[in-house]
Amino acid sequence: MSPGMPNPQELEMIARAGREAMRRLWSRRDQRESMEAAELRLLRLLEMHPQYRAYWEGAEPDELENPFLHVMFHDMLDRQLRGADPPGVQAAYRRLLDGGADSHDALHEILREYARQLVRMTENRGPFDREQYVQRLERLGR
Numbered sequence: 001m002s003p004g005m006p007n008p009q010e011l012e013m014i015a016r017a018g019r020e021a022m023r024r025l026w027s028r029r030d031q032r033e034s035m036e037a038a039e040l041r042l043l044r045l046l047e048m049h050p051q052y053r054a055y056w057e058g059a060e061p062d063e064l065e066n067p068f069l070h071v072m073f074h075d076m077l078d079r080q081l082r083g084a085d086p087p088g089v090q091a092a093y094r095r096l097l098d099g100g101a102d103s104h105d106a107l108h109e110i111l112r113e114y115a116r117q118l119v120r121m122t123e124n125r126g127p128f129d130r131e132q133y134v135q136r137l138e139r140l141g142r
Contacts, residue, residue, distance in 0.1 A: 019055075019068050022046065026056040045074045048104065073111050086130060088137045095141025109140055 025039055026046055035043065046056055052067035061067055080089045089110065096106035113136045121128050 015068070018072070022068060022071065023056060023058065041078060042071070042075060045071050045078070048074070073114065074107065077107055077111055077114065086134045086137070088134050092137040092140040099141045101141075110137065113137060113140065 022042070025035075025043055028035070029043055029047075032040060032043070046052075049067060049071060052070075055061055055067045077089075080086065081093060084090050092110055093106055096109055097103065101109065113133060116136070117129055117133045120132075
């Protein structure tokens with residue numbers, strides 16, 4: 001393990017805390033008027049995935065599918081789209097929509113490219129290759 005990197009037990013504690021925070025948010029879904037903007041955005045993402053409702057209500061994910069991580073990827077992409085960072089992310093999304101993809105499918109196409117970069121980063125034990133991610137985004141929907 002690299003110095004400064006959390007050990008597996010610490011990572012599990014962080015993941016558990018994230019799951020519990022999302023579950024608390026889900027349990028408050030009828031109290032939207034008291035939520036902050038960031039909470040409302042995250043709740044919208046949870047609602048976009050009704051197939052995972054059992055997890056929002058307490059079921060534990062298995063190692064093959066992690067709906068909490070899936071939603072966090074959606075949150076990351078939502079931030080990229082709102083901030084137009086990296087360059088080209090909004091254009092890629094628009095091209096996918098213009099090409100006939102529905103909004104959720106277009107988001108997933110972009111998320112697949114992001115996940116590919118994460119896998120490469122992990123395999124190469126190097127930094128995230130933002131330049132390659134941007135290049136891959138430029139090809140989407142063409």
